[in-house]
Amino acid sequence: MSLFDTLRNTIVPVHKEGYPFVAAFFAGSLVLGWVFEPLFWVGLVLTLWCAYFFRDPERVTPQDDDLVISPADGRVSSIRMEVPPEELYLSTEPMLRISIFMNVFDCHVNRSPMRGSVVNIAYREGSYLNAELDKASKENERNGLVVETRHGQIGVVQIAGLVARRIVCWANPAQPLDAGERFGLIRFGSRLDVYLPAGAEPRVSLGQRAIAGETVIAEFNSPKGPVISRRS
Incomplete structure (x- = not known):
């Protein structure tokens, strides 16, 4: 950088x-x-x-409906197939889940990963485990959005962490969102999970740093396969 x-x-x-x-x-x-x-x-x-x-920087977001943009600043902590939280009514089958872990020094303003319309918002109380743990997706306090996009419905889940005690979401049902548009934040350390339907290919690797509203984390309709990476 x-x-x-x-x-x-x-x-x-x-x-x-x-x-x-x-x-x-x-x-x-x-x-x-x-x-x-x-x-x-x-x-x-x-x-x-x-x-x-609590800084809120401006970001330059790629305007391409085939691209999935990072909803948070932080480190890519998980890329795997998982069933979305049941309260979202998104899918009973595994979907591609990309997780971004935010530490206390990351910007915590959350942004929409794709353009679409909010069709469901679901809040669920829970624990405050370390958000970096995989089980935090199921056990921690969370707030999820389902967004209807041109590629189908995606899920964006705000997950409270070990230090975080407040999830803030400004989005409302039926509200249109642009890719990169601010929709909420989580105070003091947390995680964002993005659930994507079939056809999405990851464009980031485990451990990679992501910038909310700028980093492409996945792509639809791409002839390329999954990302191959190496440390150097």
Whole structure:
């Protein structure tokens, strides 16, 4: 990543969902500084981290209905066939699932992976296991969207993590979404699962870094097979 890209993803506006948290961190810094002056600087560093966590950078999204775009910043933690959560009523058969794990330093604004219309939104309470664990898809608190696209219905599931305690979703049933459009966020560490119908081929590899709204994670109608990768 170039220096320009690093700065573009660092010095950016804070999403309004983060304002109360940034304010609370700063107020806490003032209190700590009143008790013991050096603690103010510790609190200030934490305040800056909080603002960084809630950053909301602009992204340049490819406009191609055959492409599936990453819904989150983070690391590709799983590419496998899995049955979607039952509350989505998406499929009783395994679908291609691509998972993106977000740590506490990743941007947590979530974006639609494809253009389409929301046909179902389903929230389910659950545990707060490490979101990197595969069983987190079934056991953790989650919020799922089903989006009707030109290639059929896809699922996008926000999964709370070990630290995350709040899933935010702004989308509504019947709402149209553009690829790369913001639809929610998860606070303080989490994961996004994308479920894709037959015909989708992965375009990322395990361990690869993905950028929400920009990285192509899968593709429909491609004559190419699955991605072959190597470490170098």
